[in-house]
Amino acid sequence: MAEENNGDDKRDDTSEVVETVEVVDRRPSAELKAIVEALIFASPEPLTLKAMCKLLEAETKEDVQAALAELKEDYKRPGGLQLAEVAGGYQIVTRSDLHEWVRQLFHERTTQRLTVQALETLAVIAYRQPITALEITEVRGVNTSGVLNTLLERHLIKIVGRKQVVGRPFMYATTKEFLIRFGLNELGDLPKVEDMAEALGLDAPLLVEQTPAEDALPLDEPDAEPPSDTGGTVH
Numbered sequence: 044m045a046e047e048n049n050g051d052d053k054r055d056d057t058s059e060v061v062e063t064v065e066v067v068d069r070r071p072s073a074e075l076k077a078i079v080e081a082l083i084f085a086s087p088e089p090l091t092l093k094a095m096c097k098l099l100e101a102e103t104k105e106d107v108q109a110a111l112a113e114l115k116e117d118y119k120r121p122g123g124l125q126l127a128e129v130a131g132g133y134q135i136v137t138r139s140d141l142h143e144w145v146r147q148l149f150h151e152r153t154t155q156r157l158t159v160q161a162l163e164t165l166a167v168i169a170y171r172q173p174i175t176a177l178e179i180t181e182v183r184g185v186n187t188s189g190v191l192n193t194l195l196e197r198h199l200i201k202i203v204g205r206k207q208v209v210g211r212p213f214m215y216a217t218t219k220e221f222l223i224r225f226g227l228n229e230l231g232d233l234p235k236v237e238d239m240a241e242a243l244g245l246d247a248p249l250l251v252e253q254t255p256a257e258d259a260l261p262l263d264e265p266d267a268e269p270p271s272d273t274g275g276t277v278h
Contacts (some may be wrong), residue, residue: 075102080135089223090130129223131229139226164190165199165241169221169230173203173214191215193269199224
């Protein structure tokens with residue numbers, strides 16, 4: 044009987060050792076949450092869950108998600124920062140109602156801001172993409188070639204194909220940089236069309252009339268590069 048008891052004791056000891064090893068290998072949730080927060084804060088672009096899991100390859104996806112969920116709860120508290128979902132990832136940003144204070148800190152130059160004309164053009168593209176330069180001009184009533192070049196240079200819009208009409212003009216759409224710049228997670232987060240139209244002095248129907256998708260041709264030709272800013276025109 045004594046020998047049998049010794050065997051049981053050995054098995055119990057082994058179980059305790061295994062359990063101890065598992066506890067040691069598992070990173071404390073508070074530390075993991077702190078690491079996730081640091082990664083999001085330090086990332087120059089919105090950090091996706093996939094990117095976090097790749098960086099934290101020793102952790103399970105479930106643990107990373109749990110740490111992220113805890114972090115979201117932490118940032119619901121009153122404070123100057125917030126955890127925002129932007130362009131499919133996460134960023135730690137200042138609260139929108141404090142932007143004017145932050146802007147004073149950086150003394151933002153007026154040359155860095157978009158003009159009213161550029162904002163109007165960008166709004167038309169955002170709500171009606173994909174759309175051609177001619178269609179944008181019809182909505183705004185003025186030539187937009189110069190504005191389009193500016194938006195292309197700032198990577199807020201991109202050429203996504205050609206329309207199947209005479210001349211096969213370029214079709215424009217917004218970019219990931221557009222989502223990041225305006226703090227949007229996806230295009231569905233855009234303000235209501237009526238609110239945007241009122242702010243820009245446009246008729247709401249002009250922003251929501253969609254271009255049929257079948258009119259678009261894939262942009263796979265070598266001559267379909269964005270027009271240069273050396274006096275070229277936007278088609």
